[in-house]
Amino acid sequence: MLGWLRNLAAPVPQAAVGHLGWLRGALGAALAIALAAGLTAMLLGVSALPLPLPLLVAPLGASAVLVFCVPASPLAQPWPVIGGDLVSAAVGLAVGHAVGVPWLAASIALGIAIALMSLLRCLHPPGGACALLYALGAAGAEHWQWAWIGSIAANVAALAATGWLYNNMTGHPWPHVPVRVPPPLAPAYTRDDIETVLADWNEVLDVDIDDLDAFCQALLRKGRGG
Incomplete structure (x- = not known):
C-alpha cells in the first residue's frame, strides 16, 4: 500500500522543472497557443461572429505540454504530434458519422485511433482526446462535418512550427537528437x-x-x- 502511494506521488521529471525548465515550457506553450489561434483565423478566413469553426481545439493544450515541457519524449516528436492528432481527429469524424450514437462512437473511435497511431508509429496521448472530441462532435447534435479538420490541422501546423523554432532557440533540439554515447569504459552491457x-x-x-x-x-x- 505504501509503495503504491509513493508511486502515486512520484515527482515531475527533473527536466520539466529544474533550471527554470517550467518557465521555459510555460512561455513556449503560451506562445504556441496564441500563434495557433492567429494562424487558424488567417488560414480559415475567420472574421465574422459567430465563428464558423473553432480557432482552437482543446487537445492542442495537451500537445503543447508535451512539445514544450518534455520535448525529448518519443511521444512529443513532430510525427506523433502531427500524425497522432490528425489521424485521430479523422477517425473520430468518420466513426461519429458512421455510428451516430455519441457514447458508442467515442469509444469505438478511441480504440481505432490508438490502434492506428501505434501501427503508424505516431502514438500521441492528446490524439485520444482528438478522437473522443471529434466523434462526439460528429455524432452529436452539431453534426460536425469534415471542414472541422481544418481547425485541428491549422492548430497542429502552428504548434509544430513554434515548437521547432522555440525549442531549438532555447537549447532543446526538436526533433529530439539523442545524446552521443561515448565509447564504453568497459563492456558492462550492450x-x-x-x-x-x-x-x-x-x-x-x-x-x-x-x-x-x-x-x-x-x-x-x-x-x-x-
Whole structure:
C-alpha cells in the first residue's frame, strides 16, 4: 500500500522543472497557443461572429505540454504530434458519422485511433482526446462535418512550427537528437541487454533507447570518476 502511494506521488521529471525548465515550457506553450489561434483565423478566413469553426481545439493544450515541457519524449516528436492528432481527429469524424450514437462512437473511435497511431508509429496521448472530441462532435447534435479538420490541422501546423523554432532557440533540439554515447569504459552491457530488460519488464517507458543508453554510460563514468 505504501509503495503504491509513493508511486502515486512520484515527482515531475527533473527536466520539466529544474533550471527554470517550467518557465521555459510555460512561455513556449503560451506562445504556441496564441500563434495557433492567429494562424487558424488567417488560414480559415475567420472574421465574422459567430465563428464558423473553432480557432482552437482543446487537445492542442495537451500537445503543447508535451512539445514544450518534455520535448525529448518519443511521444512529443513532430510525427506523433502531427500524425497522432490528425489521424485521430479523422477517425473520430468518420466513426461519429458512421455510428451516430455519441457514447458508442467515442469509444469505438478511441480504440481505432490508438490502434492506428501505434501501427503508424505516431502514438500521441492528446490524439485520444482528438478522437473522443471529434466523434462526439460528429455524432452529436452539431453534426460536425469534415471542414472541422481544418481547425485541428491549422492548430497542429502552428504548434509544430513554434515548437521547432522555440525549442531549438532555447537549447532543446526538436526533433529530439539523442545524446552521443561515448565509447564504453568497459563492456558492462550492450544495447541488446537494454532491449532485453525492457522486453522482460513488458512496459512502455517514455524514453528513447538511445537516451537510456547514454544515461547508463554517463552513470557508469560518474561512478568511476570519469
